[in-house]
Amino acid sequence: MREQPEQQAPPVQRLRVRYAKRGRLRFTSHRDFSRAFERAISRARVPMAYSSGFNPHPRISYAGASPTGAASEAEYLEIGLAQVREPAEVARALDESLPTGLDILEVVVSAGGSLADQLEASLWEITVAGVDEDTLRDGVGQLLAVPEVMVERMTKKGLRTFDARASIAHLEVRGPGESTATGGSCAILQVVLRHGTPSVRPDDVLAALREISGISSSSVALAQRLAQGPLDERTGTVGDPLALDRDAAG
Known part of the structure; x- marks a missing residue:
């Protein structure tokens, strides 16, 4: 029988990241970005939590990625950490490790719930x-x-x-x-x-x-x-998906 893989501990902290795709980097596909981001995590020495199973992966949840060729000031993802870190430190380390044009704009501690559900x-x-x-x-x-x-x-x-x-x-x-x-x-x-x-x-x-x-x-x-x-159907305006996370942290 195949030996069962070691079970990984759950994340001790979840961080939500807002980033931008600018200039020529707007032509970065979602797959290209995910590879660049995982390399940046390694270079920045962010203590990632990993999934369990025979092929553990860093706990990264992508949400609402823009189409290739479109610039964006509002891309989001969530990462799970194995150690607690200051969001500002993680933001600085990741931004320094990513190419110019893929820019980290904000990192906040997740207050829970689904990030994807906020992106209406x-x-x-x-x-x-x-x-x-x-x-x-x-x-x-x-x-x-x-x-x-x-x-x-x-x-x-x-x-x-x-x-x-x-x-x-x-x-x-x-x-x-x-x-x-x-x-x-x-x-x-x-x-x-x-x-x-x-x-x-x-x-x-x-x-x-x-x-x-x-x-x-x-x-x-x-x-x-x-x-x-989040969408306000009455006014047709788009809200800030990280507002509740900031309120919980403040």
Whole structure:
């Protein structure tokens, strides 16, 4: 009989981490980031707790990762430690061990509950070059006036069709700006997207706008997640998922 593996002790402390994907590192996939983060944990000598079994893994729980190519100021994960550490020390050590562009913004002690359950929606800013503000504003009005817009996206399981409109909790044009992608003028969208299955992404919102209003499919768009957390359905705003953890610690 195969010898049973040693059982690992449960974590003595759980920390929640907010990090950013910036610049060229927005093209980092979730798998690339997870590898980089595990190497950073090793270099920073963070005393990780490990799972039990024949192939123990550091206790890391990822939640709500942004799609490859999107920048973000609001990515989250949770780690379990085998020893108690000051969150600020862990934040500094991890930030120094990660490449510039994958930046640790905050580390707090978990107050319990599920981090993933707190991440109900995301606030995205989408910079759209090649479309003037008035045209985009008209398209937004048309999109918000209908109950459903079906879009297509290629997934690992093939081409999938789904409703992009149902996930939009709030959508507005914030005004003109300067495009870093083309050097010309652009329009700026802000959209709050409910999380669900399938997950609706910023490019799906643009596909819905193109479908319903005929906005040019050649327009260049860059997406950045500004916030991720609990959704206030009344106001269409996204809250801070670490607020309760800070209150418990303070």
